[in-house]
Amino acid sequence: MAEARIVLAATPIGNSRDASARLVELLATADVIAAEDTRKVRDLARRLGVAMQAELISHHEHNERDRVDALLDSAEAGKLVVVVSDAGMPTVSDPGFPLVAEAARRGVALTVAPGPSAVLTALALSGLPTDRFTFEGFLPRKEGDRRKLLAALADEARTMVFFESPHRIDKSLADMAAAFGADRAAAVCRELTKTYEEVLRGEIGALVKDVGTPRGEYVIVVSGATREQTVDLEQLARRVLDLVADGVRLKEAASAVAEAAGAAKRDVYEAALAARGGSR
Numbered sequence: 690m691a692e693a694r695i696v697l698a699a700t701p702i703g704n705s706r707d708a709s710a711r712l713v714e715l716l717a718t719a720d721v722i723a724a725e726d727t728r729k730v731r732d733l734a735r736r737l738g739v740a741m742q743a744e745l746i747s748h749h750e751h752n753e754r755d756r757v758d759a760l761l762d763s764a765e766a767g768k769l770v771v772v773v774s775d776a777g778m779p780t781v782s783d784p785g786f787p788l789v790a791e792a793a794r795r796g797v798a799l800t801v802a803p804g805p806s807a808v809l810t811a812l813a814l815s816g817l818p819t820d821r822f823t824f825e826g827f828l829p830r831k832e833g834d835r836r837k838l839l840a841a842l843a844d845e846a847r848t849m850v851f852f853e854s855p856h857r858i859d860k861s862l863a864d865m866a867a868a869f870g871a872d873r874a875a876a877v878c879r880e881l882t883k884t885y886e887e888v889l890r891g892e893i894g895a896l897v898k899d900v901g902t903p904r905g906e907y908v909i910v911v912s913g914a915t916r917e918q919t920v921d922l923e924q925l926a927r928r929v930l931d932l933v934a935d936g937v938r939l940k941e942a943a944s945a946v947a948e949a950a951g952a953a954k955r956d957v958y959e960a961a962l963a964a965r966g967g968s969r
Contacts, residue, residue, distance in 0.1 A: 699804030723748035811908035833935035839868035855903035
């Protein structure tokens with residue numbers, strides 16, 4: 690493969706001392722830096738003692754598709770293009786995916802300068818199983834969509850990792866307690882690697898009350914379902930009706946819940962129909 694001229698570079702998620710020597714070198718030698726927030730990368734460079742000479746280009750969720758061709762053209766012209774997000778790895782719930790996809794299509798070589806990850810940091814601190822896990826990113830903002838997604842994950846056996854904002858942490862934890870059961874083990878992580886890092890561990894139902902005043906970005910780690918937590922048809926029917934109450938059609942809700950639980954769709958549908966009083 691040709692030498693990569695595009696580098697996805699991980700940045701510290703809180704503590705600037707976590708920056709790698711390679712990141713420092715890339716910030717100092719890049720010809721173009723595509724940053725989620727140009728002010729933040731300038732501040733990071735200042736804290737790291739780096740004098741950047743690169744052309745700084747804003748590259749965020751609202752304009753990243755418009756930036757792709759120009760960034761690839763720069764790389765094909767021999768320039769070193771470094772892509773950074775505000776914190777952690779580009780493309781992981783941050784800008785970068787459209788660029789990577791188009792680079793692959795056009796055959797433009799790219800690579801990664803690995804580094805800090807909020808996902809792995811929270812997972813390691815959670816005290817929950819780390820051998821198999823799934824990253825679900827940010828939950829939907831709309832209540833109905835959020836509850837539908839969580840219902841579909843209720844029987845996921847792997848540890849689950851979510852991102853959440855301080856504005857929705859209380860509602861999301863409450864919805865998780867309803868979907869997964871209030872006794873499901875979880876960890877709520879805040880201000881990771883920073884001075885006031887905080888990790889709350891316990892049952893989801895208790896964590897809803899323990900979060901306190903929401904501050905900073907959150908990572909929520911939830912234990913996967915165990916055999917003892919496998920639900921019966923009556924519980925599945927209640928899940929279906931919760932989705933129906935949020936506007937999902939009965940058959941679609943029954944199908945989604947049955948698939949997530951590994952149950953027969955017809956059995957779940959009939960149980961939900963009976964629980965609703967027999968009306969189709």
